[in-house]
Amino acid sequence: MISSVRGRVLTVGLDHVVVEVGGVGMLTHTTPAVATSVRTGQEAQLATSLVVREDSLTLYGFSTPAERDLFEQVQTVSGVGPRLALAMLAVHDPNALQGAIGSGDLVALTKIPGIGKKSAERIVLELRDKVGVPDGTGGASVTATSAPRGDVQVSEALVGLGWSVKQADDAVAKVTDAAPEVTEVAQLLRLALRELGR
Template sequence: MIASVRGPVAHVGLDRVVVEVGGVGMLVHTTPATAAGCHRGQEASLATSLVVREDSLTLYGFSGAAERDMFETVQTVSGVGPRLALAMLSVMGPDELAGALTAGDAKALSAIPGIGAKSAQRLVLELRDKVGALHGTGTPPAGAAPATPAAEPWREQVTEALVGLGWSGKQATDAVERVADAAPAGSEVATYLRLALRELRR
């Protein structure tokens, strides 16, 4: 098991980064918020979870151990795989997700693409007693500086992230338009993404 990776960042995507470890570029799938905290050329340290399949080895990275532990815990529920688990953390974050589970807030969980009412109830039933110890805020990647301001390209990036999380293209575009003036000019992509997610969950 690869529990963590640390090294200079060679590439930053919207939901993935490449971290150089011992001369090898490790592709790490992340939430958009975690990716936004990494910067090319700077060192990052990510808690990781390696998902092994017959035809693939996929590495998922997180800003802290609490986020990684939540990612692994939600997958103990039948029907929740790594992609859905990452989407859950992308939409809610570990603290908010833990709060929804312990409070039995199935309605909030149902707002996540891919989770229906029955799935939300099952998540609450199976995880309510497990997440208490995981309730904590992840720490930013080591050496990460605040994300650089984004210009108009943020629209395409946020739309792409929302579609990747399961919303339709129209839903994503409408949400982006609604939040275009909600954040100060020059805000980082992660800020617009959080605002758009809030709009979609109303």
């Protein structure tokens, strides 16, 4: 099992990074918040989870081991796979997700694409006593620096999470009109997800 990777960042996408480890580029799927916290050419260390399927080996990367553990824990619920688990951490930071599960906040959980009321109830039922209490320290260990406004990136991420192109573009337009001072991609994405959850 690959539990972490450390090396020079070769490329950064909105939902993945490629980290060079021993001369090999490791494609690591991440949340937008994690992707925006690393920089091409700089060294990064990510806690990772390797998902093994018959036809693929897929690596997922996180800022902290606790975030990785939460990603793996939510997958113990029937019907929650790695893609949905990653979407959960893209919509809510780890503390907010733990809080939503621990308090039975179905509204917060149903804001995640792919999770309806029944799925949210099942997640709360199966994990409420296992997730523990959020530690209040926040998710990412690296603070993301401001980047040029990434409206297109945010729209693409929303489409990847399950919304239509029109829904994604409309949400991004509303957020950019309401908060023109926000330029960080991860923050734009969170605001757009909040808008879509209304």
